[in-house]
Amino acid sequence: MTGFIYAIESGGRIKLGYSKKPNVRLNKIASDTPFPCILLGYWPGTVADELDVHAKFHECRTRGEWFMVTEPLLAFIAANVIPVPASTKLSESSNIFKRWRAVSGFKQKAAAKACGVDRLTWWRWENDASKVAVELLSTVEAVTGIPRRVLRPDIFTPSSMQDQTP
Incomplete structure (x- = not known):
């Protein structure tokens, strides 16, 4: 049966799966995981195609369909x-911090406090007016589950993150 192979990032891992409705699958996964989910994309395929992709990347499989x-x-x-x-996006907002708050239920003030910053700093992050300072990346990543390479793609590349666990 034809559907789609999807790739969803959450908590520093990527889930590769099969679904006829990737947007519905994204919402289900987002409700089951403690970290924000980002739909990286999908492409036409079958269950057999999904298994081929799993086999191709077996060396980076962490558990089940997670890589x-x-x-x-x-x-x-x-x-x-x-x-x-x-x-098919989880939220109307393209800002990762706004999406995280929508999924987590945190208010802006509580999110800022949990990350050790003031509300204005959090607002700047949500409105793309400033980037997370390098010295705050570990804290923000631990609180939100958003990988540092997503928080600061300007300084982190996938190869620099391969050997680290979330």
């Missing part, structure tokens, strides 16, 4: 995905 983030895996996903329509 470590590696450059070859990200390149494979980028080479195969079709553009993700806006309707």
